[in-house]
Every structure is written in structure tokens, then in C-alpha cells.
Amino acid sequence: MATEILMPALSPTMEEGTLAKWLVNEGDTVSSGDIMAEIETDKATMEFEAVDEGTIGKILVPAGTEGVKVNTPIAVLLEEGEDASDIAASAAPAAEAAPAAAAPAAPAATSAAPEAPVSDTSPDYPEGTAMKSQTVREALRDAMAEEMRADENVFLMGEEVAEYQGAYKVSQGLLDEFGAKRVIDTPITEHGFAGIGVGAAFGGLRPIVEFMTWNFAMQAIDQIINSAAKTLYMSGGQMGAPMVFRGPNGAAARVGAQHSQDYAAWYMQVPGLKVVMPYSAADAKGLMKTAIRDNNPVCFLENEILYGRSFDVPDMDDFTIPFGKARIWREGTDVTLVSFGIGMQYALEAAEKLAEDGISAEVIDLRTIRPMDTATIINSVMKTNRCVTVEEGWPQGSVGSYISSVLMQQAFDYLDAPVINCTGKDVPMPYAANLEKHALITTDEVIEAVKQVTYR
Amino acid sequence: MAARKATTKSNVSAEELKGYYRDMLLIRRFEEKAGQLYGMGLIGGFCHLYIGQEAVVVGLEAAAEEGDKRVTSYRDHGHMLACGMDPNGVMAELTGREGGYSKGKGGSMHMFSKEKHFYGGHGIVAAQVPLGAGLAFADKYKDNGRVTFTYFGDGAANQGQVYEAYNMAELWDLPVIFVIENNQYAMGTSTKRSTKSPSYWERGAAYGIPGEEVDGMDVLAVKAAGQKAVAHCRAGKGPYILEIKTYRYRGHSMSDPAKYRTREEVQKMRDERDPIEAVRSMLLTGKHASEDDLKAIDKEIKQIVNASAEFAKESPEPALDELWTDIYADDAAPQNA
Ligand SMILES: Cc1ncc(C[n+]2csc(CCOP(=O)(O)OP(=O)(O)O)c2C)c(N)n1
Ligand SMILES: [Mg+2]
Numbered sequence: 001m002a003t004e005i006l007m008p009a010l011s012p013t014m015e016e017g018t019l020a021k022w023l024v025n026e027g028d029t030v031s032s033g034d035i036m037a038e039i040e041t042d043k044a045t046m047e048f049e050a051v052d053e054g055t056i057g058k059i060l061v062p063a064g065t066e067g068v069k070v071n072t073p074i075a076v077l078l079e080e081g082e083d084a085s086d087i088a089a090s091a092a093p094a095a096e097a098a099p100a101a102a103a104p105a106a107p108a109a110t111s112a113a114p115e116a117p118v119s120d121t122s123p124d125y126p127e128g129t130a131m132k133s134q135t136v137r138e139a140l141r142d143a144m145a146e147e148m149r150a151d152e153n154v155f156l157m158g159e160e161v162a163e164y165q166g167a168y169k170v171s172q173g174l175l176d177e178f179g180a181k182r183v184i185d186t187p188i189t190e191h192g193f194a195g196i197g198v199g200a201a202f203g204g205l206r207p208i209v210e211f212m213t214w215n216f217a218m219q220a221i222d223q224i225i226n227s228a229a230k231t232l233y234m235s236g237g238q239m240g241a242p243m244v245f246r247g248p249n250g251a252a253a254r255v256g257a258q259h260s261q262d263y264a265a266w267y268m269q270v271p272g273l274k275v276v277m278p279y280s281a282a283d284a285k286g287l288m289k290t291a292i293r294d295n296n297p298v299c300f301l302e303n304e305i306l307y308g309r310s311f312d313v314p315d316m317d318d319f320t321i322p323f324g325k326a327r328i329w330r331e332g333t334d335v336t337l338v339s340f341g342i343g344m345q346y347a348l349e350a351a352e353k354l355a356e357d358g359i360s361a362e363v364i365d366l367r368t369i370r371p372m373d374t375a376t377i378i379n380s381v382m383k384t385n386r387c388v389t390v391e392e393g394w395p396q397g398s399v400g401s402y403i404s405s406v407l408m409q410q411a412f413d414y415l416d417a418p419v420i421n422c423t424g425k426d427v428p429m430p431y432a433a434n435l436e437k438h439a440l441i442t443t444d445e446v447i448e449a450v451k452q453v454t455y456r
Numbered sequence: 457m458a459a460r461k462a463t464t465k466s467n468v469s470a471e472e473l474k475g476y477y478r479d480m481l482l483i484r485r486f487e488e489k490a491g492q493l494y495g496m497g498l499i500g501g502f503c504h505l506y507i508g509q510e511a512v513v514v515g516l517e518a519a520a521e522e523g524d525k526r527v528t529s530y531r532d533h534g535h536m537l538a539c540g541m542d543p544n545g546v547m548a549e550l551t552g553r554e555g556g557y558s559k560g561k562g563g564s565m566h567m568f569s570k571e572k573h574f575y576g577g578h579g580i581v582a583a584q585v586p587l588g589a590g591l592a593f594a595d596k597y598k599d600n601g602r603v604t605f606t607y608f609g610d611g612a613a614n615q616g617q618v619y620e621a622y623n624m625a626e627l628w629d630l631p632v633i634f635v636i637e638n639n640q641y642a643m644g645t646s647t648k649r650s651t652k653s654p655s656y657w658e659r660g661a662a663y664g665i666p667g668e669e670v671d672g673m674d675v676l677a678v679k680a681a682g683q684k685a686v687a688h689c690r691a692g693k694g695p696y697i698l699e700i701k702t703y704r705y706r707g708h709s710m711s712d713p714a715k716y717r718t719r720e721e722v723q724k725m726r727d728e729r730d731p732i733e734a735v736r737s738m739l740l741t742g743k744h745a746s747e748d749d750l751k752a753i754d755k756e757i758k759q760i761v762n763a764s765a766e767f768a769k770e771s772p773e774p775a776l777d778e779l780w781t782d783i784y785a786d787d788a789a790p791q792n793a
Contacts, residue, residue, distance in 0.1 A: 160643055164644035187611070187642075254552070255502055256562060256565055258565070259565075426783075427780065430561040431561055432773055433773065434776065435552075435560065435776070
């Protein structure tokens with residue numbers, strides 16, 4: 001049967017081109033690899049080769065024609081035994097691509113008076129559960145130990161995690177209990193060991209990769225994003241990286257610009273990653289256990305200053321907290337304060353002081369930044385009509401700015417004031433004690449913002 | 457240690473030796489004072505002392521010429537003093553004051569001096585290695601005959617970017633001396649727990665970079681090796697690697713209890729290999745200096761160090777406006793103030 005020769009696409013972006021020159025005439029025989037024509041694109045002149053054997057039955061597009069669309073038939077090739085009379089029959093059905101089925105659209109952002117979204121308000125643990133006081137540091141260690149006992153494929157690797165017991169002592173005792181096969185000291189090679197962790201996850205293990213701090217994970221960010229976050233998608237769901245990247249995030253104290261950065265907004269941006277940033281010890285524990293069991297790469301952002309703080313932790317055999325479920329620390333009616341991680345400290349302090357002034361603040365701890373429990377935020381704002389976000393990171397492209405956009409699109413009619421984002425200052429972290437204090441977010445700034453949105 | 461033997465070579469003058477003694481002592485006393493101020497809460501955050509490693513920078517500075525550059529890690533106080541930066545400015549940066557080299561904004565780990573060709577003071581382990589190669593790239597580009605001393609630790613030597621820098625430095629014949637200050641520990645990790653290829657200087661061979669191991673407790677051996685490396689670079693032959701075997705007496709930073717090694721190990725180094733004691737005894741036994749001469753030097757150093765501490769305490773905190781300066785070049789108003 002006669003075959004049509006189509007105008008080729010000669011680059012990924014080519015949509016049309018000029019058929020500059022035919023190097024064959026009607027009646028010529030060609031075999032695969034013969035150059036048949038020269039085609040000009042906006043970038044170059046390319047030679048166009050025959051793929052099949054046959055005789056040029058008819059040239060449909062004459063030399064010199066400009067703007068020939070890709071996939072337009074430009075000639076007809078006859079196989080042995082065919083002649084020109086076979087052409088009409090085959091040329092008839094135009095090579096018209098069926099219109100692509102409309103891709104399922106991303107859920108459209110609805111503005112205007114939404115229904116109250118459904119949020120999970122179930123308690124994290126049954127009422128009456130016994131509690132014990134633990135530091136965030138101990139809670140994280142216990143979570144890892146419990147999961148390592150439960151699943152022998154879980155292992156911990158990082159700098160100083162084993163013999164030194166962790167640079168910040170989070171892995172204290174783990175080497176003793178689990179041995180050097182599962183608690184592994186690495187050289188200072190973040191990009192390398194993060195990649196080895198991702199590979200091990202592809203290979204069926206469940207690595208916990210500790211970064212001494214998240215500042216050093218910038219050495220490894222390519223493996224976190226390009227390898228860990230994207231592989232499930234790129235492989236059509238065949239393989240992914242079930243693993244946890246963890247370590248202290250954000251400013252410690254007086255350690256300067258290269259050691260004091262909050263990465264919540266950075267990792268929040270990446271589809272394929274889950275991002276957790278707990279404040280309390282109970283959340284640290286329940287979320288760490290969930291993170292280790294999750295089949296996706298999880299960035300678990302801890303905080304050095306919080307490590308030593310004690311909180312009540314439910315004394316249960318297996319306490320987990322689902323991702324994407326915020327916690328309301330304090331109910332209120334006048335304003336919604338949304339925060340996470342160490343930002344909660346300022347939000348809670350501000351709420352306390354505001355109460356003295358007769359302003360009732362509802363305080364929401366996001367706990368997971370991605371997936372984010374926007375339903376809980378929206379439900380709260382539908383009640384309070386005002387929102388202030390609190391975080392330590394920089395303002396441009398902050399977690400708060402994302403929350404503002406969600407509220408604009410989904411709860412616009414409920415807002416009585418613009419949302420204010422309280423953030424760290426838009427500067428690298430200075431070392432000097434007085435400057436550092438000013439660079440960080442303060443409780444007073446949160447109070448000031450609340451007064452602004454409540455017009456007091 | 458396949459190291460050179462310390463020698464009182466006749467080509468080293470008494471004055472020169474006394475100079476090394478003085479320079480090393482300045483670093484030691486300065487660091488002791490910094491440790492003290494840290495304990496008093498006047499210095500915050502991380503503070504990595506250089507005590508024990510003094511002969512490395514003093515020996516290499518003796519091989520440097522005006523205009524040569526240096527770049528190092530966070531363990532940088534000794535490098536700054538050795539290249540002639542003002543102890544007052546260094547100490548005031550440690551206390552985070554206006555009189556510090558970075559106006560108090562950098563701190564212990566991040567100081568710089570354009571005047572002394574000191575390019576920092578970097579907190580991310582090994583990040584300074586490509587930076588040093590880049591400084592050398594600029595020198596080669598400008599054809600100015602300068603060399604760059606790029607210092608990094610044994611721990612840093614395992615980072616991938618070191619080898620990327622090696623490859624390009626040799627490929628482009630960059631005049632850079634890669635100085636591995638092998639103090640045998642990276643925080644709590646001894647070299648034998650981080651590599652099975654512990655001869656760091658040999659790793660350059662894979663890229664065609666020559667190198668050697670040097671006794672870093674012997675200032676004259678360091679100087680001699682430095683001169684050889686400098687000559688190699690200045691002759692246009694590309695980079696050179698010096699693995700300098702040294703030892704830090706203190707913990708990794710002020711908060712490190714250093715439980716990963718024995719007290720005896722540290723004491724043995726101090727007793728048998730101390731670089732300052734070595735020069736001191738050389739001076740005395742060779743009759744190049746009397747006890748009194750050395751006492752006079754000790755006294756002078758003490759005064760300098762005490763004065764720097766006074767300056768660092770007296771210097772005011774930076775003005776709050778400083779929070780918003782130096783974020784962009786040529787830009788008075790920050791974007792999101
Ligand atoms: C990329 C990176 N990872 C980890 C750290 C934390 N850290 C700071 S110093 C250090 C040890 C470095 O040892 P070495 O290179 O031998 O230098 P030394 O401290 O002995 O001078 C580590 C792990 C860091 N600052 N940067
Ligand atoms: Mg070291």
C-alpha cells in the first residue's frame with residue numbers, strides 16, 4: 001500500500017518548516033537512509049532521510065513551500081508492484097490526530113463563599129491516655145527506635161549519628177541497641193550519602209538520613225529533589241524512595257548566616273516530597289513514626305532549640321499522627337494564628353498576651369507543611385475572619401504567603417482584613433547578638449500584626 | 457609519619473626563628489583568650505580553636521609573598537592572625553561588635569579581609585575548596601603571579617566538590633595550593649573511621665596533581681614544603697597538594713567534650729610534639745635567644761592579646777541599621793525591608 005511521507009519534526013519545539021529542496025524526483029527509487037529533501041527550521045537546515053524502500057509516487061508539497069506543518073503529507077511512496085493509481089485510495093484519510101482527551105484539570109480554585117471544608121477534628125489519642133513528660137529529643141529517638149524494632153529494613157545514617165550519639169544527641173543509645181549495621185556513621189559527604197540513601201530506598205530499604213543540620217542538606221538537595229521526590233512519577237509509579245531526611249532546621253543561636261536558615265518553604269514547594277515540622281514532643285514522636293512508615297520521601301524539619309524542651313507525650317505502644325492534620329492548640333474567636341515548628345512558641349506566647357487585652361486568638365499548629373491542612377485554617381478563618389501567619393523563614397515565597405493565597409482564593413468573602421505574614425527578616429542571619437534578635441520573628445511583632453488585622 | 461626532620465638549618469636566622477615563635481605564640485594565646493571569653497558568654501555560637509595547629513599557618517605564611525591569597529574553613533582565627541590581620545578586629549568579630557572585621561555580622565566562622573587577601577572564613581565543610589581554585593583561576597586569568605593557599609580539613613577532604621575542584625585545577629593549571637590540615641579528626645570521627653584511603657595527599661595523583669605529606673608540628677618543615685609548592689605554582693605548573701599532619705588540642709568547638717579520644721593521646725602530643733615548644737628549645741639550645749629574650753616576647757604577646765580582649769569588650773554592638781546593609785552591592789534600600 002502506498003505510504004505517505006510526512007513533514008518531520010526535527011526538533012522538540014518545531015511545529016512547521018520550509019521544504020527547501022527535493023533531492024529526489026517522482027519515479028525515483030529510494031532506500032532507507034537516502035536523503036530525500038532539505039528542510040529548513042528556524043534554527044537550521046536539516047537533511048531528511050528515507051526510512052522505507054520504494055518509489056516516489058508523487059510529490060505533494062513542492063520545493064520552496066514555507067510554513068509546512070509537521071505531519072503534513074509531503075510525498076507518497078509506492079511499494080514494489082504499485083503504481084500511481086494506488087495513490088488516491090491511500091491519500092484520502094487525512095492524517096488528522098484525534099483531539100487529545102482533555103487532561104483532568106487541577107481542582108479549580110473556587111472563590112466566593114465556600115462550603116465549610118471538612119477537616120479531621122478527631123483527637124490524636126484516646127481520652128484518658130496516660131501521659132509522660134519527654135523532651136523533643138527523646139521523643140524523636142524513641143520514635144526511631146520503635147520503628148527500627150518493628151521493621152528491620154529501617155536504618156539510620158549520617159554524620160556522627162553512631163559513636164558520637166548524634167551531634168545533637170538525638171540518636172543517643174541507638175548504636176548500642178541496633179549495632180553498626182543499622183546505625184551508620186558517614187564521612188562528611190552529604191551529596192554522596194543522601195544519594196546512597198535514595199538508592200537504598202529504591203533497593204527496598206527504609207533509610208533515615210540525618211543531616212547534621214538542614215543547612216548542610218543544601219549539598220544534597222539535588223538528590224532529595226531530583227532523585228527522591230521525582231522518581232515515583234518518572235517511573236510511572238514503579239519505584240520511589242520511602243525514606244526520611246531529618247535534622248535540625250532553622251536558626252540555633254549565634255551561629256551566623258550559613259548555619260541559620262529555615263527550609264520549610266523550600267521543600268514545601270516540591271511535589272513528591274512530604275514536609276513535616278513539629279513543635280511539641282508528642283507531635284515529633286507521632287509524626288516521626290508516620291514518616292518512617294510513609295512510602296514517600298519525607299523531609300522532617302526539627303529544631304535545635306526545641307530539642308531540649310519537654311512536653312507531655314502519650315504513653316502508648318504505638319502512637320502515630322497522620323500527615324495533613326493540623327492541631328488547634330487554643331480555640332479563639334477574634335483572629336486565627338497559623339504557625340508550625342518553633343514559630344508556635346511566638347504564636348502561643350502572643351495568644352496568651354492578647355488574651356490579657358481581651359483579644360481571643362485561635363492558634364493552629366500545621367505540623368505538616370505538605371500536605372497542608374488548609375481545611376482547618378479555612379474553617380477557623382470562617383469563624384474569626386482574620387488571619388496572621390507566623391514563621392521563622394524569609395518573607396518572599398514563605399509558607400505564610402502560600403496560606404494567604406489559599407485564603408484569598410477559598411475564603412475571600414470571610415476575610416475582614418488582609419492576612420499578615422509574620423516572618424524572619426529579609427536578611428541573612430547576622431552573628432551579633434543584638435542584630436540576631438532583630439532578624440528573628442518576635443512575639444511583639446505577632447501581637448502588633450494581630451492588632452492591625454483586628455483594627456485595635 | 458614519613459615526615460621531614462626538624463632541623464636548625466643554618467639558612468634559618470635567629471630572627472626568623474624568633475618570628476615564628478612569636479607568631480605561633482600569638483595564635484595560641486589569642487585562642488586561649490577566646491576560649492576564656494566564650495566561657496564568659498562574650499562569644500556565642502560556634503567557636504573553633506586552632507590550638508596545636510599553629511605551625512601550619514605560620515610555616516606556610518613564611519612561604520607566601522605579598523598579594524598571595526588564602527581561604528579556609530570556620531577554624532580560621534589562626535589564619536587571620538598569621539596573615540597579619542589585626543587581633544583587635546578579629547577578637548571584636550568574635551564578640552559580635554562593630555569593631556570586628558565583618559562589623560559583627562559574620563562571627564567566629566565568617567571573617568574576611570580584602571586588604572590581607574583573606575577570603576574567609578566558610579562554614580560549609582569543603583565549600584572553600586572550589587572557592588580557592590576560583591581565586592587561583594582569577595589570578596591565572598590576570599596573569600599576576602599570585603598563588604592561593606586553600607586550607608581544609610581531613611573531614612572536608614572526603615567531600616565530592618574537593619575532587620571536582622582538583623580535576624579543574626589541574627586541567628587548567630591553576631596556581632592553587634591545596635592544604636589539607638590533617639588534625640586526624642573531623643568532629644568526633646577519626647580519619648580511620650571515615651576513609652580507607654588515609655593518605656590524602658596521594659589522592660591528587662588521580663588528577664595528575666603532585667603532593668606530599670608534611671610534619672605539621674615542625675614549622676620549618678612546613679615552610680620548606682610551602683616554598684616548594686609555591687615554586688611549583690608560580691612556575692605555571694598548576695596545583696600542588698600539601699597534606700600537613702597536625703593535631704588539635706581542644707575539642708572540635710567549644711561544646712565538644714572530645715570523648716572520642718583519650719586524654720593521654722592529647723597529652724602525649726602536647727608533651728612530645730608541641731610546635732611552639734619545639735621552636736623554643738631550638739632557640740635556646742642553639743643559643744639564638746635567651747630565656748629573657750623569650751620572656752620579653754611572651755610579655756609582648758600577652759599585651760597584644762589582652763588589648764584585643766579589651767577592645768572586643770569595649771567596642772559597641774553594631775547599630776541596628778546594620779541589619780539591613782550589605783545584602784546587595786550598590787543598593788542602599790533592601791527589597792523587602
Ligand atoms: C557540609 C557540612 N557538613 C557538616 C558540617 C558540620 N561540621 C562542621 S565542622 C565538621 C568537621 C570537619 O572536620 P575537618 O574537615 O577535619 O576540619 P577540622 O574541624 O578538623 O578543622 C562538621 C562535620 C558542616 N559545617 N558543613
Ligand atoms: Mg580535622
